[in-house]
Amino acid sequence: MTNERSAATEWLENDTIQSLLKEHLDETDYRIYKALNEDGRMSDTELGERVGLSRTAAHRRRKKLEEEGIIDVLGVLVLQEADFAYADVFVKLSSEATVDELDEFLETVKGDEFIYEIEEYMGTYDLLLRVWHATLGDIQSYLRTQLQCHDLVAKYEAMPVTKTHKAWHKPITN
Structure with a gap:
């Protein structure tokens, strides 16, 4: 609940984020972005729990953001950790x-x-x-x-x- 509340508070209190993103995202979309940015492999069930949606609604919104090209869930090779x-x-x-x-x-x-x-x-x-x-x-x-x-x-x-x-x-x- 603390993570959910802080993400919502960040959206509500950060005027820069609001002005930059409000044409493309609402508060829930932004919270989905933040959650996936922390762990892009989380299930739709966990995503829904983190942002206050059902699994189905979280899945639908995540897919819509991906289809619109607003978010992209990808795997990243952390070169430093792999000693490259x-x-x-x-x-x-x-x-x-x-x-x-x-x-x-x-x-x-x-x-x-x-x-x-x-x-x-x-x-x-x-x-x-x-x-x-x-x-x-x-x-x-x-x-x-x-x-x-x-x-x-x-x-x-x-x-x-x-x-x-x-x-x-x-x-x-x-």
């Missing part, structure tokens, strides 16, 4: 590249199993690629083969991540 090396790689693309070439490059990196996140930016760099591998040396070799010789990549800068304190709104502890 990972890095943020900032990429500046060639200003000579055509839209089709850029789209093709994005499709290629989207399908790469060592890239687990891609963000587009405006400014000095165009893309952030989050990459992982067994060791930092493997990341360096991988980046040389994938980016250094690619015609669309004007430059890139890799920053190894030494520790993640919070990922996907969940604290990471060692």
Whole structure:
């Protein structure tokens, strides 16, 4: 009951959350998001208990949020816990590249199993690629083969991540 009450209170008292989300979510949708963010594997029965709905109503609302693309329940490999090396790689693309070439490059990196996140930016760099591998040396070799010789990549800068304190709104502890 304390978790339910604090989630409801957070929604009611946080004006920023209200203004950002009220076009797409109501209080119950937000509480579903918060609960699934803590444990995406919980059953619809447990979800319903956490947010004050029946199992059927919780299932229906969760499915609707998934179908609308508002939430996405996925499994995440916590690289730090698995003792893998990972890095943020900032990429500046060639200003000579055509839209089709850029789209093709994005499709290629989207399908790469060592890239687990891609963000587009405006400014000095165009893309952030989050990459992982067994060791930092493997990341360096991988980046040389994938980016250094690619015609669309004007430059890139890799920053190894030494520790993640919070990922996907969940604290990471060692």
